[in-house]
Amino acid sequence: MNLTAGGQAGLPLPSRMGRLAPPPVRLQALPLRAMPNWSDAFLADPAEGDIFASRLWYDTTLAHALPQGCVGALALVGEGAALLPLLRGPSGLSALATPYTLDWRPLLGSGDAAEAAGRGLGVWLRHRAPLRLEAMDPEMPGLPSLMRGVAEAGISVQRYRHFGNWHEGLAVDAGWEGYLAGRAPELRNTIRRKLRHAAREFRFELVEAPGTELREGIAAYEAVRAASWKPSEPFPNFDAALMQAAARCGALRLGVLRNAEGHPIAAQYWLVSGGRAWLLKLCHAEAQRGASPGTALTAMMIHRLIEHDRVRALDLGRGDDAYKQLWVSQRRQRVGFVLAHAWHPAGLAAVARHRLAGWMGRGA
Structure with a gap:
């Protein structure tokens, strides 16, 4: 992934957003432990092969798998550019993902809105604690554009390896x-x-x-x-x-x-x-x-x-357990991203750790 303006390697650089106003971000808590009705415009139909972006998955997770001290939250970018299901807890915001999650992704609107959504998210993250996103498919459509937009807003985009996933097409x-x-x-x-x-x-x-x-x-x-x-x-x-x-x-x-x-x-x-x-x-x-x-x-x-x-496809879930490669033949990497602004104390620490890891050859 080729990122610009404060990408994977270091301190944020000046924004290249030009004069286009980035879409605003609204954060809504989910105290009722269920997705609101208006989110259905972003959620997938569980019958069409995208269960982990469906109401079935998120409502069950919210009701039965929230870590102690955490509450679900939704970050809506613009009027429909993207929706990010998140967790808000003592350590800040992160993806609404648990040890059961096989695939998490931002729920994007139209394909050409991904970069603008990233810019809006990046502007919103300025002076905030880092946002951690995980369990993501690096081949997800729109992901490079989204992260490019985040980086253009002056946010350091730090990719890391999360878990392996064994699968096979039939x-x-x-x-x-x-x-x-x-x-x-x-x-x-x-x-x-x-x-x-x-x-x-x-x-x-x-x-x-x-x-x-x-x-x-x-x-x-x-x-x-x-x-x-x-x-x-x-x-x-x-x-x-x-x-x-x-x-x-x-x-x-x-x-x-x-x-x-x-x-x-x-x-x-x-x-x-x-x-x-x-x-x-x-x-x-x-x-x-x-x-x-x-x-x-x-x-x-x-x-x-x-x-x-x-x-037409078998997926054996999270992890590199030895038995899995007996039943299926292909492995792919799920990844995570830390989105950090160096003008926040925790963001500066995250950027410094990432640069040190890069110098020591521990990149994603």
Whole structure:
């Protein structure tokens, strides 16, 4: 990303905005923990492949995953140039993103408004504490223009690496067998062996719709989660709330594997939208690890997603866990940005740290 006027490297330079007045920014707190109705003009339809910019996602996050001492806020740039869902807390403003967020982005208006929106945001950030944005796709349309506008307003734009994301696009009509053919021979043989064992010993349940089965499925997921190796959830009510909200709009795929006694031993849930499938969480009971119920369940879920839902892409979420590159083949980097004005004490410290990191070769 080629930034000008106070970009990634140092102190802000004089603005190059010319005589065009930048659009103003209005900040609105969200004490009711829900997106206001007027924000629907910016939010995505969860059925069209952009769940993480939808009301479904943000309302669930606001209601069930806000860090202690934080409140949601919306920064509206101009009369529709951009909307930034944010968190306001003790350390200042940041993106409305949590450990569950796979993709956050500014909600832009028309494509040619991105640079003007950036200038407006940059002017608003003058003499303010730094703004941290994270979980962003560096290939997001409009992002270079937005950040160029911020930099032109005299703000230092500091990019950093946030987390890795493993994913894979699927060949049209390749089906399950085509997908398997793309796996390593060792995994392919393991999958077939574990599926044969699971067909004899386990019972597979798939839940997609609201109702009694969903309540039972969530209870099974939570029982497996408690019996797994994973640490406690930072927001214990979020997963259940997200599953319920996703089921209401047809986006949920919750899989549960039970043993012969009916006890759940593995569980995971995916979100499906616009031909894409995202794995949000998976777990298995640690006491059942020898039977590899997690491997069997993942194979069952991907088989279902490919053959029934006809998804064209699989996304395994946040992080570089070793198992992910067995199931999908491509990695991309999610990034963050610190937008800092050196005329604010915290901004000056952020700029100094960034310059020091650059001198030491620790760039994004």
